[in-house]
Amino acid sequence: MTALGQRTPTYPFTALVGADELTTALLLSAISPEIGGVLVRGEKGTAKSTAVRALAAVLPEQHVALGCRFGCDPDRAEDCPDGPHDGPGTTRPARLVELPVGATEDRVVGSLDLRRALGEGEAAYQPGLLAEAHRGILYVDEVNLLHDHLVDVLLDAAAMGRNTVERDGVSISHPARITLVGTMNPEEGELRPQLLDRFGLTVHVAASRDPRERAEVVRRRLAADADPVGFAAGYERSEVELTERIAAARAGVREVVLDERTLRTVARVCAGFDVDGLRADIVTARTAVAHAAWQGRTHVTREDVRAAALLALPHRRRRSPFDAPGLDEDLLDRLLDEEPEDDPPGGDEPEDGPDEQPDGGRPDEQQRDGDGRTTGGPPPTPDGSDDTPPSGRADSPPEPSAEDHGAQDPDDPSDAQAAPPAGGAAAPVGTASAQAPYRARRLELAGVGSGPSGRRSPALTPRGRVVGTHPAGQEPAGAPVHVTATLRASAARRAARTGPARVTGDDLRHAVTRGREANLVLLAVDASGSMAARRRMGEVKTAVLSLLLDAYQRRDRVGLVTFRGAQTEVALPPTSSVDAAAARLAQLPHGGRTPLAEGLTQVARVVAREQVRDRHQRALVVVVTDGRATAGADALARARVVADGWSRAVPTAQTVVVDCESGRFRMGLAADLARRMGAEHIALEQVAASGLVEIVTDRTGTARNGRSAA
Structure with missing residues (x-):
């Protein structure tokens, strides 16, 4: 047992089991802080936080200036408010500063020292967490839940290496070179793309499925909990050896050579994976150099570039929160094995046309063997697709209507066949495929709320x-x-x-x-046969996917309620993970009759439950339906009763009805439903922001032509 008042030692870094990729990423970032830190993604209970906290104990001590509030290096000229730094300085352990998710901005950037301001009348600066983390590690657990205003602060500090404060009568700028390390569970939501790109490396960790390895993890954890001091003492020698190796690698980084040929390989790999910008190339090069130093080499090799690419590129090739992270290792190996082209004499481009391939084709033409594998031309895209534009975008021709294929029973599931998705693979019967999402129109709540900060509705924040x-x-x-x-x-x-x-x-x-503020966006999707009779379910899923993307960008929580046949289902309880909602949407079948009354009742229950959980967060309910009600006796009458009492059932929510009815002859049931609910009514085609522009343009042009004719 630990003696009273004695600090419990952290879990030793060298005692971690089965986390090779995670420990490698953390060590490389410690060897070369210029890499930009590490983002650790993974399910709960995978030792993410344990590994990060253990890292600080094996980092070499720092040389700091005496009396400097920011821990500056006296051997390096820095523009510091406490400078200039003269004298021999002192040493201190490397710092790991934790930034709580609920921290205030004043605590992070620093603020006016109110005690001195009120007591002595002096506008003095009180340093914050960024000052404490200078030359150390700033660790953010659950970084994906960090408030937007703190994310902005971290972006500024990570980009500039300085923290500038201009507020409350304080004007100061101090160095803040931080190694940003964040951990997150993707189920709770994704990061903003700007912050995601600021992490140099990313690692996805998952619990091992090997029973022996899992048993060893449990054995060590139980031993550490029973006797923390004794357990740490058993790894003391290995911890010291690791510290010495990190110090040697830091000194050796300056001696590692990255030759021109290898640098071109790095550039070819980054270009082959179609990553945005050039930060990926820089981070990959720095990581490869650090990996070579860690392995005791003086030249960067293919192995170093491969290890660096696996850590630096996966999170940079995501185009939307619905894209799965990861890297195609087969494509990576092909890119690494390509021979770089030498520059022509004099550095000029050759005047001849493109070289002919042995089979007579040009280099930009894909050649495939009998198994469908690429044998020539440029490498395929990371997701394995070609350059053919995907079908089904907002500007694609509409699919044939039901009238072109004969009459159908709108509630017969056998008629609700989905069109095959792009790529040629047939979709499962009764399951339509969403197409590429588009930019959705802004749906916001009226009035001024007081919910959590976000990007949707006006609020006091x-x-x-x-x-x-x-x-x-x-x-x-x-x-x-x-x-x-x-x-x-x-x-x-x-x-x-x-x-x-x-x-x-x-x-x-x-x-x-x-x-x-951010809102609760609750999507209620009618998945009955009438929604698919005119091949509308693919369009409906695309619209809902676009609304989910909009919710992600506006920091909302989302929930998904579906109703079809004789049942309603909360397919996804309200969460910050829009990619989880997208996954549930992709698996959503359709067909059967329409339990509209039951679906609306289920939505009201979810809203009421969430209101009890957080009374400040306002709800936006989006009902996607054609307004038909066919399940059970008096289905339409019961749905109208629920709609007439909607404002009493959910007094804090605001509702939008997306009308999915199509065809030449329309019944107007969704419009009537919206009127009874006191909801805004929009057609499915108006979900897209471009659709609104076209509508306004058409109406303006019609009015102008009418005036001209007059």
């Missing part, structure tokens, strides 16, 4: 445009100090000759700031 001040003593937690209003209140009090002649706590005023 901790950060945004200042629109007033809170009454003294009634400010909410986290409200920023309004310096001007505080000084004005202090001056008014002194003019009235009450209280001391300085700013006091009673003079403090806090700003009312207005921005945008």
Whole structure:
């Protein structure tokens, strides 16, 4: 047992089992901090946090300037507010600073020292977590749940290597070279693309399926919990040896040679995977150099480039949150094995036409053998597809309507056959495939809310445009100090000759700031046979997928309720993981009758339950249906009863009905449903932002032509 007051040692880094890729990524980032840190993705219970916290214990000590609040290196000239740094300096252990998900911006960037400001009248700066993490590791557990305003702060610091504070009468800039390490569970939502790209390396960890390895993990964890000191002592020698090896690799990085041929290989690999920008090339090159130093080599080899690409590229080739992370290792090996082309004499391009292939084809033509494998031309795209534009986009010709194929029973599941998806593979019977998502129109709630910060609806948020001040003593937690209003209140009090002649706590005023909030977006999808009778289900899924992408970009929580046949189902309880919603949507079958009343009742239950869980988060309900109700006796009458009482059932939610009815003759049932629910009514074609533009353009042109004719 640990003695009272003695600090419990961290789990040893060298005691980790079966986490080779994770430990390699962390060590390479420690050897070369310029790589940009590590993002660790994985399911819960896979030792992500344990590994990161254990890393700090094996890092070599740092040489720091005496009396510097920011821990600057005295041997390096830095623009530091506490500089210049003269003298021998001292050493300290490498720092691991944890940034809590619920931290305030003042705590992260630093702020006005209110104690000194109110007591001594001095506008002094109080350093934050970025200052503490300078030259160390800034660790964010559950980084995908970090508030947007903190993400912006991290982006600035990671890009500039400095933290600049201009607020509350404080103007200061200090060095903040941080190694950003984040852990996350993808089921809880994805990262913003800007922050994702700032992580140099990414690793996906999963629990081993080997019983022996799993048993060894449990054995060591139980031993560490029973006797932390004794367990750590058993790995002390290996920890010291690892520290010495890290120090040697850091010194050896400067001696590693990355020759021109290998550099071209790095560029060819990054281009072959079609990653955006050139940051991937830079990070891959730096990682390959660090890997060579870690292996004790002085030249970068093919093995180093391969290891670097597997860590630096997977998260950079994702185009949307619905794309699965990962790298095609077969394509990587083909790109690595290609012979780089030498420059022509004089550095000029050859004037001859493109070289002919042995079979007479040109280099830009794909040649395939009997098994369908590529034998010539440029490498295939990372997902294995060719360059043919995908079908089904917003600008693609519409699919033939039901009238072109004969009459169908809208509620007969046998008629609800889906068109085969792009690529030629037949879709399962009764399951339509979504096409590429498009940019959806903005759907936002009316009024001003007070929910969590996001990008959808107007709200009073901790950060945004200042629109007033809170009454003294009634400010909410986290409200920023309004310096001007505080000084004005202090001056008014002194003019009235009450209280001391300085700013006091009673003079403090806090700003009312207005921005945008995230909402609960609950999608209720009618998957009955009538939705697919005119081959509309593929279009419906595409529209819902587009709304999910919009929800991801606006930081919303999403839920999915489906109804078909004789049942309703909460296919996905409200979550921040839109890719989980997309996966459930892809598996959604269709067919059968329409239990519309039951579906709306289920939606009302989910909204009410979520309102109890978080009364500040407002809900946006999107009902995707053609308005038919055919399941059970008096189905349409029961649906209308539920719709008439909708505003009483969900008083805090706002609703949009997406009308999926098509064909020459329409019954207008969805429009009637929207009127009864007090909801906004839009046609399926109007979900796309481009569709709205076309509608407005058409109407404007018609009006203009009418005036011209008059």
